[in-house]
Amino acid sequence: MAERTIPGGQTEEAIQAAPVESAPLRLSRRSRIEKWMFIIPAALFQLVWGWFPLVFAFALSFTDARVRGPISFIGLQSYTRMWGDPLLGEAFRVTFIYAAMSIVLTFVIPILVAVLLMEMPPRVMRWMMLLWFLPLSGIASTILWKYMYNPEYGLMQGIVRLLGLPEQRFLNDPNLVLFWLIFPGILLFGPGLIYMAALQGIPSSYYEAAEVEGAGFWRKIWTISLPRLRPVISMMLTFAIIGSLQEFYWPQIMSGGGPGSASRTVVMYLYNLWGNLRFGDSTTVAIFLFAIIMVITVIYRTFYKEDPDA
Amino acid sequence: MTQIELRNIVKQYDSQDQVTLTGYKGEPALNRINLTINDGETLSVVGPSGCGKSTLLKVIAGLEYPNSGQVIYSGHDFTEIKPQDRGVGMVFQDYALYPTRKGRGNLSYFFEVHQRTEEEEQARIKATADLMGVDFDLLLGQIPDTLSGGQKQRVAIARCIVRDPNIFLMDEPIVNLDAKLRERTRIEIKKLLRQFGITTIYVTHDQQEAIFMGDRIVVMRKGNIEQVGTFDDLYYSPANLFVAQFIGTPPIAVIPAVIENGQIAIETTRWMLPPDIALPNGAVRVGVRPEGWRLDTDDGISMAVRHIERIPTERAAFVIGAVAGAHTSIVAPVDYPMREVTRVTPDWEQALFFEAEGETVLHTPGVPDLF
Numbered sequence: 001m002a003e004r005t006i007p008g009g010q011t012e013e014a015i016q017a018a019p020v021e022s023a024p025l026r027l028s029r030r031s032r033i034e035k036w037m038f039i040i041p042a043a044l045f046q047l048v049w050g051w052f053p054l055v056f057a058f059a060l061s062f063t064d065a066r067v068r069g070p071i072s073f074i075g076l077q078s079y080t081r082m083w084g085d086p087l088l089g090e091a092f093r094v095t096f097i098y099a100a101m102s103i104v105l106t107f108v109i110p111i112l113v114a115v116l117l118m119e120m121p122p123r124v125m126r127w128m129m130l131l132w133f134l135p136l137s138g139i140a141s142t143i144l145w146k147y148m149y150n151p152e153y154g155l156m157q158g159i160v161r162l163l164g165l166p167e168q169r170f171l172n173d174p175n176l177v178l179f180w181l182i183f184p185g186i187l188l189f190g191p192g193l194i195y196m197a198a199l200q201g202i203p204s205s206y207y208e209a210a211e212v213e214g215a216g217f218w219r220k221i222w223t224i225s226l227p228r229l230r231p232v233i234s235m236m237l238t239f240a241i242i243g244s245l246q247e248f249y250w251p252q253i254m255s256g257g258g259p260g261s262a263s264r265t266v267v268m269y270l271y272n273l274w275g276n277l278r279f280g281d282s283t284t285v286a287i288f289l290f291a292i293i294m295v296i297t298v299i300y301r302t303f304y305k306e307d308p309d310a
Numbered sequence: 311m312t313q314i315e316l317r318n319i320v321k322q323y324d325s326q327d328q329v330t331l332t333g334y335k336g337e338p339a340l341n342r343i344n345l346t347i348n349d350g351e352t353l354s355v356v357g358p359s360g361c362g363k364s365t366l367l368k369v370i371a372g373l374e375y376p377n378s379g380q381v382i383y384s385g386h387d388f389t390e391i392k393p394q395d396r397g398v399g400m401v402f403q404d405y406a407l408y409p410t411r412k413g414r415g416n417l418s419y420f421f422e423v424h425q426r427t428e429e430e431e432q433a434r435i436k437a438t439a440d441l442m443g444v445d446f447d448l449l450l451g452q453i454p455d456t457l458s459g460g461q462k463q464r465v466a467i468a469r470c471i472v473r474d475p476n477i478f479l480m481d482e483p484i485v486n487l488d489a490k491l492r493e494r495t496r497i498e499i500k501k502l503l504r505q506f507g508i509t510t511i512y513v514t515h516d517q518q519e520a521i522f523m524g525d526r527i528v529v530m531r532k533g534n535i536e537q538v539g540t541f542d543d544l545y546y547s548p549a550n551l552f553v554a555q556f557i558g559t560p561p562i563a564v565i566p567a568v569i570e571n572g573q574i575a576i577e578t579t580r581w582m583l584p585p586d587i588a589l590p591n592g593a594v595r596v597g598v599r600p601e602g603w604r605l606d607t608d609d610g611i612s613m614a615v616r617h618i619e620r621i622p623t624e625r626a627a628f629v630i631g632a633v634a635g636a637h638t639s640i641v642a643p644v645d646y647p648m649r650e651v652t653r654v655t656p657d658w659e660q661a662l663f664f665e666a667e668g669e670t671v672l673h674t675p676g677v678p679d680l681f
Contacts, residue, residue, distance in 0.1 A: 203406065205403070208368070208400065208406070211394065212371060212393045213420045214423045215394075215419070215423050223408050223411070224409070227408070227410040
């Protein structure tokens, strides 16, 4: 039954083949105005809260702006001063270590965990996902973790004692403070949920095809799961790099940057400068950080080829 | 060369996996299946979705193990054998090509997994490419994402052929292709199958495809095999009402009637039945295929015509309407004029008779003797 008769005696094919009277693709005057009315509110917000501060910060970084008094242009003085500040160097060191650790621990581990979780019985998996999806306020859980890390009466110390491990100083330990700041992120499993969603989207026939050919567990993961996750991993890694280099609120609330400056990240450092009303210096650091993140992201995106075989 | 035999296969999925809004699905996916697939035969499996046809395929492949029953390959019990040791080649609806590997890489996967020699791999790929046609070499150099649906399926089929399987299992292999390509691929697959003479099980929900591909056809419903046979068997002597209604487009008309002393009455219209149809008195249902009617007869029953579907390419038309309230389609000449009401008479020699309730067949015309 290739063709059907349609009232009027024409076949579907004939109708499809008939030339369509194409209206010129130009919007009427009215709809052109409507178009702008839809765009303007969002564009205005973006301009006022997004682009203006960026440009303003950039401008501020070339001045000696403080709360009062005249603002004068001082060129690159802030940049040279900040460049020589050992505290900033220290903050960058902390930030890079923090970023590297958090990418390994909260980015790579969840990929493996997600892949393994997919092998669990569906009931187990559903419960795990439910637990991870429980709505928890970020700040509230941060404060909660601060109590859990208390070396005297905290829950974590209790677990450590239960396991018979040596007592930990947690956030008071300058060598491990960054690890303890990242540790809750492993349990929160944020990106893992996205991997699991992506893994669930892989049709089972892929694994069946591999099974019929005799592929083992790891080969299936290597030739099917990970390649299919690739686009998601790429996007998530970009976010992870940007996010971890801008880390602020976990260390700010939990350790306050201490002990000493062992957990003071760059954003905390510039926040303190701002608090000290050194607006010019503070924005200078922000521009520094912006440039570094930009460079790292561009390098990463350049070296990361979208198409593995292209 | 492989003959496959399924004995009393029961497959029940874990009800936990199939929680629905209304509760658990309790029915078995396969309910005591007995089936023999002869060596070199192509067997089509057809049925509405959820009838267990894909599960049947997975049980044969070893991707699912039956709860009870046996899977016999050429006389050997393969029930517990892993899929990779059964020598099955499987083609899927969504092609399931390894995404990061080019066509060639997809073909060589098996040889890598089993650590065969490079020479064997190259020789087999070469032989397969020759078999698949002139332009197939081009596909070997591309990754799946850059191939069209038809090309992907060719690579997927080649991936099966390359390792010289004992049996082919095809799970709706061409359903994702557009109509023209489907036709072409169908012919191509058929040609390959004939060339190989490999035992093949071809699952589809499209009866046309099943008829075209299969030497024999299995009709399934709700985990049961309703009938196995050639198209003529299914068409002229269906095992029950379900098969009669499932096979044939447009579908058979099923009309309530009453038999009384060799006469049959639909509503108030009466006919004499041919003497060779001996049925007891009482209520029945008559099944009449679209070509089993005579139009514009003097003794006919009136049919309310809803519309006439003309198929100029086939030089025919279907008159669609209702006889005694039952949906009816009748083959007519392509220029058959439109009218509100027409009088039609079943050709009683071709008619099927069913019980008034239930699905039992009382009488079928049997496969016509053409010679």
